[in-house]
Amino acid sequence: MKRLATLLLTFSACTFFYHQSFAQVGFGVKAGANYLAGSQKIQPDPKDPPTNPKGLGMQFGGYVEIPFSDLVGLRPELVFSFRRMKTDNTNTTTYTQADNVTLNGMPFTGTQTILTETDQRLTYFQINAPLMLKPTEGLRVMFGPAFNFLMGGKQNTDVTTTVKGTVTNQGQQQSVESESFEATKKKGSTATRNFKKTDVAAFAGIGYTLEVGLDLDLRYYRGLSTTYDESAGSSRYRIWSNLVEFSVGWTFGG
Numbered sequence: 001m002k003r004l005a006t007l008l009l010t011f012s013a014c015t016f017f018y019h020q021s022f023a024q025v026g027f028g029v030k031a032g033a034n035y036l037a038g039s040q041k042i043q044p045d046p047k048d049p050p051t052n053p054k055g056l057g058m059q060f061g062g063y064v065e066i067p068f069s070d071l072v073g074l075r076p077e078l079v080f081s082f083r084r085m086k087t088d089n090t091n092t093t094t095y096t097q098a099d100n101v102t103l104n105g106m107p108f109t110g111t112q113t114i115l116t117e118t119d120q121r122l123t124y125f126q127i128n129a130p131l132m133l134k135p136t137e138g139l140r141v142m143f144g145p146a147f148n149f150l151m152g153g154k155q156n157t158d159v160t161t162t163v164k165g166t167v168t169n170q171g172q173q174q175s176v177e178s179e180s181f182e183a184t185k186k187k188g189s190t191a192t193r194n195f196k197k198t199d200v201a202a203f204a205g206i207g208y209t210l211e212v213g214l215d216l217d218l219r220y221y222r223g224l225s226t227t228y229d230e231s232a233g234s235s236r237y238r239i240w241s242n243l244v245e246f247s248v249g250w251t252f253g254g
Helices: 002-024
Strands: 026-037 039-043 054-067 072-074 077-095 101-103 106-128 131-133 139-169 172-187 198-209 214-223 228-232 235-240 242-253
Touching: 026 077, 026 214, 054 106, 054 242, 101 139, 198 242
Parallel strands: none
Antiparallel strands: 026 054, 026 242, 039 235, 054 072, 054 077, 072 131, 077 106, 101 106, 106 139, 131 139, 139 172, 139 198, 198 214, 214 242, 228 235
16 A cells, blocks of 8 residues: 555646646747858969858747756757858959950950859858857847758859950051950759858857747857858869848747
8 A cells, every 4th residue: 555655646746747847838930131251272272262151041940948047948940941142253354465366356455344143042041059158037148059951942143254456457546445244053862062061150149038938049059060161173063051140930838
């Protein structure tokens, strides 16, 4: 009888603590904006390097808040992240008479400037697993890893070629100035060529949850592995992602 009473008491205590812990678990959804600023490394150093990739995107997803105590917990998240990387590259070549360049069959001296503008868009499935510290009620500090899985993307490239200079026609010099424009669009695997299918980042941030459930979140991600890696002969071009996110969400329970 004593053993039965002990078992019943133990079962009741476990059930009580289980329900208490479960009642503290919070679920939520969030959406917001992100800003990507890439860090690039090109070997060897080019004469006219492209600008650092950057762009404004968005994300949305859901999260679970699992408290271990009033001060420590976990906040696993599943997120769809839409990112943008815009770069510009200007290449100017100067031609003299010694180069023997012709334009429309006539000797040409002057400059040719090629402006390449690339708008790269990427879609990621993102898994975050931050440790959560709560120094005060509602306020949290987070840090942990983020795993990014590339799902797809598209790429728009605009090339503007400007020619300025002079041509020699029957011994007389004439000024010339012309501009041409070409646009290309890529989708699917052709648009994400040389982008890593998986990359890892570390992030830190702060957040605040109001009593009504409104959740505000600001964080910074630093890429630990390359997002883009292209090799051609002896040259290599790599990009690491730096990402700032701001989200607004709603927490249920907790």
